[in-house]
Amino acid sequence: MESSEVYYDPYSREIVExxxxxxxxxxxxxxLYYNKKYDFYAVSRYEDVRKGLGDHETFISSRGGILEMIQQNIQMPAGTFIFEDKPRHTMYRQIAQRLFTPRRMMNLEPMVRKLxxxxxxxLVERDEFDFIHDVGRELPMRVxxxxxxxxxxxxxxxxxxxxSKMRTEEGKPLDYGEGLQLEQSFDKYIDWREKNPGDDVTTELINVEFTDETxxxxKLTREELVTFFNVLAGAGNETTNRLIGWVAKALAEHPKQRRELVKSPSLIPDAIEEVLRLEPPGPHVARYVAKDVEIQGQTVPAGSAILFLVGSANHDERIFPNPDHxxxxxxxxxSHVTFGYGIHTCIGNVLARLEGRVVFEELLKRIPDWDVDMEHAKLLSTSTVRGWDTLPAYxxxxxxxxxxxxxxxxxxxxAASSASAPATLDGEWVxxxxxxxxxxDSSLALTTTDGVLxxxxxxxxxxTVIEEIAYNPATGDVTWINKISKPMKMTLKFTGKVEGNSMSGKVKAGFMGSFAFTGQKP
Incomplete structure (x- = not known):
């Protein structure tokens, strides 16, 4: 039932913007929308989104909450509680709830305020700064x-x-060809806390006892501990970072309401809630359809992937008058549905709200007036969250x-770099x-045959043979993909820039993250 007029594509940069x-x-x-190209359904009205998120028997989570995960049939590691169904979800969530109780989160306020x-x-003495680089990437990680x-x-x-695990190539889905890759280097923090217990979440995870589904x-296995650590470290950074950027932009665009917050800081929590509704960091949530279900008078068949468009639900004029304001x-x-609804409501929502409130309480004391330079702002390139990569302010x-x-x-x-880019990359590179x-070190041998590099x-x-390579001599931009089998099976994606006989950039190395690389022609 694909619509012939309206088109929705979560990978379209134009639509994301x-x-x-x-x-x-x-x-x-x-x-009820169907995208034939990417084979998914989407619902956009508030009541349908809220109902769907609450129906955890029809719309299950164990296949993932991201469209690409569901369609690539990813096997979830033990402990990925955000992507579990009952009874395992209940078991894991109860553990997480012990760590993130509202009382414990509120007791963190003095530490959050200090950080x-x-x-x-x-930033106080500066004429300009970047809300993402200087605030959003700093405070959530410290907390x-x-x-x-x-x-x-x-x-x-x-x-x-x-x-690095959130970023995608513009206009393309995430590739889970190697499964959901966890950051195994986080294992060292678990090792340290096993030998040196402290007053922190990792120590509590190591020591927690629970009754499993059998x-x-x-206690949690090592695999479950590593998974929990990955989930918490990633989620603890992402949502609050994006929230800070959206609040900063909204208050810059509405100086009168910002001045009201300066005069009455008690209104700041309301401002945070309104921005969470207006610009949710997670614009949609995916689910696997476990059984046939009727939505808007039509049947969505079992086995389908469906997106609940949180960003649309929060702007439903049937629920929120003048929703884009x-x-x-x-x-x-x-209430908005930014943090979900039902048993999968985001467990970190109290912490995100706390951090957002404290940041702007403290910011408005120090810098009550600012504007943002939207000409030089840049949205993050990812299909899973929506927020700013850079947001310069003055x-x-x-x-x-x-x-x-x-x-x-x-x-x-x-421009200077582009001018120095060679016409071809043919030859040997170290x-x-x-x-x-x-x-x-590795040796890269490139040849152009019949116009193809x-x-x-x-x-x-x-x-190994390079599977994909693209080079633009006008800009010097180069990308290539190398799927290796030793010392372990992994996809390496190199992205860089070439100047003369040199290149530099970053390589995304599967679950290990991203690392800098250089290349040189001998």
């Missing part, structure tokens, strides 16, 4: 890092690892000019990856 007009048309013209001050104080007992020296690397009283006095009833004309000058300088550097255990890469005593 401006989804709400498309959502409105879906609600009006195709409240917020550390992040915000350096979850302290909560989980991660050494402060590792905060940045943990954030980079969790961020009736056995036990930021209204500080809207109130909290009816407090005066000098700051605004600094942002513009920096952009011009970067453009000039890019590629060095700065891996976690030290530099790793291809080649081989040799490392660890084995040679």
């Amino acid at each position: 401006q989804p709400y007009p498309v959502y409105q048309r879906l609600r009006q013209e195709a409240p 917020a001050a550390q992040v915000l104080d350096p 979850i890092g302290m909560l989980m007992g991660i050494p402060e020296s590792d905060f940045q690397s943990v954030r980079e690892i969790t961020d 009736g056995t009283l036990r 930021f209204d500080l006095y809207r109130g909290r009833t009816p 407090v005066n004309a000098r700051g605004a000019q600094t942002i513009k000058d920096r952009a011009v300088q970067q453009a000039q550097q890019n 590629v060095t990856v700065k891996g976690p255990t030290g530099p790793m 291809g080649g081989e890469q040799t490392g660890e005593g084995t040679t």
Whole structure:
């Protein structure tokens, strides 16, 4: 029943940048929508989304909450409680609830406020800053890092690892060809806490006892511990980071309501709720359809994948008057569905709300007035969350000019780099990856045949054929994919820039995250 007029595509950059007009048309013209190209259904009205999220028997979670996971039939590691059904979901969620009780989260407020001050104080004397680089990427990682007992020296690397797993190639689905890859290096934090217990979540996870689905009283296995750590570290960073960016943008665009918050900080929680409704960090939630179900008078067959469009539900004019408008006095009833609904309601919602409130309480004390430079802002490239990768802000004309000058300088550097890009990459390259255990060299041999670039890469005593490679001599941009089998089976995706006989960039190495690499022609 694909609509001939309205088209919705979660991978379309154009739609991701401006989804709400498309959502409105879906609600009006195709409240049950089918995308033939990517083979999924989508529901957009508030009542349908809320009902679907609450029906955990028809719309199951154990196949994943991301469309690509469901369609690629990913096997979930033990302990992925956000992607489980009863009874395992109940078992794991009860463990998580012990760690994230509302009382415990509220008791964290003094620590969150102290960390917020550390992040915000350096910004006070500046003319410009970036809400994502300087705030969003800093505070959430510090909070979850302290909560989980991660050494402060590792905060940045943990954030980079969790961020890298969310990013996708623009316009393309996530590739789970190797399954849901967890960050195995997090194992070291569990090892440390087993020998050095502390007052943190990791220590509690190690020691927690529970009755599993077989009736056995036990502790979490090592696999379950690593999974829990991955889930909490990733979720603890992502939602709050995106929330901070959206609140900053909304308050910049509504200075009158921002001034009201400066005068009456008690209104800040209402502002946070309104932004969560207006710009949910997670625009949709996927489910696997376990049995035939009727929606909007039509049957969605068992075995289908379906998207519940949270971003659309939160803008349903049947529920929220003037839904595209930021209204500080809207109130909290009816409630938005940003954190889900039913048994899978986001367990970290109290912490996210706390961090958002404290950040803007402290920010408005220090910097009551700012604007954002949307010309130089950039949305994150991912199909799973929606938020800003960069969001430059300024407090005066000098700051605004600094942002513009920096952009011009970067453009000039890019142009100079493009001018020095070679016409072809043919030849032998020595590629060095700065891996976690030290530099790793490989040999890259490239040849153009019949106008098509291809080649081989040799490392660890084995040679593999490059599966995909793209090079743009006008910009110097290069990407290639190498699927290796030694020392372990893994897909390596290299993305970089070429200047003369040199190249540099990053390689995404499966579950291990992303690492810098360089290339040189001998």
